[in-house]
Amino acid sequence: xxxxxxxLQTASSVISFARELEGESAGFYxxxxxxxxxxxxxxxxxxQENKKYVTQVERAYYGVISDAIEGCFAFDxxxxxxxxxxxxxxxxxxxxxxxxxxxxxxxxxxxxxxAAEQSQALMADVPRAFMLIVRKRNERLAKLxxx
Amino acid sequence: xxxLEEPIKGVPLVKNYINGEWVESKGEVKDVVNPAKxxxxxKVPISTREEIDAAVKAAQEAFPDWRRTxxxxxxxxxxxLKQLLEEHFEEVSRVQTxxxxxxxxxxxxxxRRGTENVxxxxxIPTLQMGYNLEDIATGIDEYLIRNPLGVFGIIGxxxxxxxxxxxSAPYAVATxxxxxxxxxxxxxxxxxxxxELVEEAGFPPGVWNVVNGGRxxxxxxxxxxxxxxIAFVGSTPTAKYIYQKCGETGKRVIAxxxxxxxxxxxxxxxxxxxxxxxxxxFFGNTGQRCxxxxxxxxxxxxxxxxxxxxxxADSVSKIVIGYxxxxxxxxxxxxxxxxxxxxxxYIDSGIKAGARLxxxxxKFKIRGDYPDTCFLGPxxxxxxxxxxxxxxxxxxGPVMSVMRAKNLDEAIDMVNDCDFGxxxxxxxxDGKSAREFQYRVVSGNIGINIGIVAPMAFFPFSGMKDSFFxxxxxxxxxxxxxxxxxxxxxxxxx
Numbered sequence: 001x002x003x004x005x006x007x008l009q010t011a012s013s014v015i016s017f018a019r020e021l022e023g024e025s026a027g028f029y030x031x032x033x034x035x036x037x038x039x040x041x042x043x044x045x046x047x048q049e050n051k052k053y054v055t056q057v058e059r060a061y062y063g064v065i066s067d068a069i070e071g072c073f074a075f076d077x078x079x080x081x082x083x084x085x086x087x088x089x090x091x092x093x094x095x096x097x098x099x100x101x102x103x104x105x106x107x108x109x110x111x112x113x114x115a116a117e118q119s120q121a122l123m124a125d126v127p128r129a130f131m132l133i134v135r136k137r138n139e140r141l142a143k144l145x146x147x
Numbered sequence: 148x149x150x151l152e153e154p155i156k157g158v159p160l161v162k163n164y165i166n167g168e169w170v171e172s173k174g175e176v177k178d179v180v181n182p183a184k185x186x187x188x189x190k191v192p193i194s195t196r197e198e199i200d201a202a203v204k205a206a207q208e209a210f211p212d213w214r215r216t217x218x219x220x221x222x223x224x225x226x227x228l229k230q231l232l233e234e235h236f237e238e239v240s241r242v243q244t245x246x247x248x249x250x251x252x253x254x255x256x257x258x259r260r261g262t263e264n265v266x267x268x269x270x271i272p273t274l275q276m277g278y279n280l281e282d283i284a285t286g287i288d289e290y291l292i293r294n295p296l297g298v299f300g301i302i303g304x305x306x307x308x309x310x311x312x313x314x315s316a317p318y319a320v321a322t323x324x325x326x327x328x329x330x331x332x333x334x335x336x337x338x339x340x341x342x343e344l345v346e347e348a349g350f351p352p353g354v355w356n357v358v359n360g361g362r363x364x365x366x367x368x369x370x371x372x373x374x375x376x377i378a379f380v381g382s383t384p385t386a387k388y389i390y391q392k393c394g395e396t397g398k399r400v401i402a403x404x405x406x407x408x409x410x411x412x413x414x415x416x417x418x419x420x421x422x423x424x425x426x427x428x429f430f431g432n433t434g435q436r437c438x439x440x441x442x443x444x445x446x447x448x449x450x451x452x453x454x455x456x457x458x459x460a461d462s463v464s465k466i467v468i469g470y471x472x473x474x475x476x477x478x479x480x481x482x483x484x485x486x487x488x489x490x491x492x493y494i495d496s497g498i499k500a501g502a503r504l505x506x507x508x509x510k511f512k513i514r515g516d517y518p519d520t521c522f523l524g525p526x527x528x529x530x531x532x533x534x535x536x537x538x539x540x541x542x543x544g545p546v547m548s549v550m551r552a553k554n555l556d557e558a559i560d561m562v563n564d565c566d567f568g569x570x571x572x573x574x575x576x577d578g579k580s581a582r583e584f585q586y587r588v589v590s591g592n593i594g595i596n597i598g599i600v601a602p603m604a605f606f607p608f609s610g611m612k613d614s615f616f617x618x619x620x621x622x623x624x625x626x627x628x629x630x631x632x633x634x635x636x637x638x639x640x641x
Contacts, residue, residue, distance in 0.1 A: 006148060009467065012252045012474040013148060062236060066260050067436070068601040071252035072477040073426040073462075121420045 166205035167352025199367035209353025261310035268317035295323030300368035314621035390616035406569030414447035428598030469514035490544030568611030
């Protein structure tokens with residue numbers, strides 16, 4: 001689903017998309033952990049955190065979804081705008097990998113920020129869960145830049 | 148986007164759940180059809196009078212022991228059911244989409260709201276408490292106890308096959324009563340699934356029964372002297388009939404009927420948020436709900452009206468129609484062909500009456516390869532007047548009738564001129580307008596910047612005028628009152 005031009009308008013499609021992005025991103029960090037021993041623990045921790053983010057978003061969604069909120073009409077996102085580049089180029093070094101990770105995280109921050117803005121008045125606790133991830137991801141960005 | 152996996156496989160025959168046993172009915176069977184694919188997904192029995200009688204007998208026999216089960220213990224059964232519903236959340240949601248046609252977001256919303264009622268009923272040791280006063284006279288105390296009554300019939304509609312019986316059943320059993328649930332024969336699998344979880348939760352046999360069928364089962368419930376009361380949700384004519392029959396036979400009754408809800412738009416509203424709410428309100432569940440917006444009543448000058456309606460029409464025309472198990476779909480089909488024909492009849496009626504069909508839902512595109520048999524696109528009528536059928540009768544489909552009012556006073560008069568009083572709403576940024584609307588509109592549920600005025604489980608689902616017949620309502624404390632009788636004890640010791 002990621003990387004195509006599909007519109008994301010329903011809550012369920014956005015949650016599934018978020019799950020997919022987090023999975024792709026986790027896979028990327030797991031690959032980095034195998035390749036770059038110097039930051040293995042950090043990369044594995046990032047991958048683990050991604051799984052936690054999925055749980056948090058799903059919990060918020062399943063906890064508040066009801067017919068009184070605008071689940072089918074809360075978003076207007078283009079999946080293609082948030083395609084992640086998770087394929088490490090052959091021969092890429094540690095610095096290249098970090099730079100790619102930073103770019104990926106910036107896309108994710110943008111995705112969650114826009115999703116939160118669009119659904120602010122319509123999706124109860126879900127935007128708050130998105131913004132929590134934005135905060136955590138900004139912390140991660142700072143850490144990536146320090147590695 | 149991929150279509151989620153369907154949980155109902157093959158073409159299973161739905162059984163009744165009576166006295167803790169899965170019993171095959173001797174009645175005729177009819178097909179259960181997935182309206183999006185227009186394919187048979189199951190067979191449901193039209194149970195006989197003997198079968199409803201057997202369920203009542205089982206429930207009556209279970210009642211004395213269940214009533215003696217302590218509230219704390221009963222709450223734990225209900226809590227186990229709540230836990231199982233959480234564990235099966237996704238499965239039961241997909242069942243709803245497969246058998247009813249609603250989108251997966253709508254089904255999950257229905258699962259959540261139904262489960263919330265089970266959750267609230269877990270608090271029965273507190274909710275069922277009575278009250279007392281020491282020394283009403285010197286040395287004499289008085290207290291009130293809320294006693295369960297016996298056996299209740301719960302009759303569910305097709306539009307919320309999972310949630311609506313849960314507005315009543317958890318409170319009934321938590322307070323010590325036994326229930327017989329009759330699901331809609333159009334989409335019985337959701338209640339079947341709940342009964343499976345009831346069994347897994349270990350409820351004693353006879354406490355929670357499910358009898359499938361139609362009129363024979365309903366009549367059997369209404370006429371049976373062993374049933375103490377009925378909770379019904381459906382059309383207004385049937386609600387009235389059930390209310391009358393319960394009056395004749397001395398039964399308690401909650402009878403929730405139809406609606407024709409107005410959504411009043413003031414020119415100071417937050418347009419972006421309002422339009423998103425209108426999409427859900429008018430076209431969510433394909434307009435098949437008693438809280439759906441039906442008449443969009445716009446206050447304001449021509450300039451506001453024109454720009455607002457342009458944006459509404461633009462949003463409505465982009466609604467993605469298809470099979471609800473596709474997560475990108477925003478509106479599913481109508482429940483069956485007859486319902487679609489009925490809505491088409493109203494569209495014809497609107498045209499003949501002189502309303503302007505701004506958006507014609509008869510022309511639509513389906514996402515995915517599905518037959519158009521039960522599908523219909525969203526329609527918008529402008530220039531609708533209060534005397535038109537499309538303004539007065541419940542269409543129960545994706546049709547928005549747009550009307551205009553000079554000011555809030557006229558808008559409130561138009562809302563109150565309606566026979567129904569279920570879920571009317573105003574969109575405004577002005578507190579005074581909102582309060583005036585809330586104060587003067589005769590409606591059981593009022594929305595202020597809320598398009599679907601669905602009361603949470605701990606509030607009653609109210610209704611007025613032709614939308615409700617009875618006194619107490621489903622959900623929360625009122626449901627607890629409905630399912631119990633007050634016993635007052637005055638005591639003195641010599």
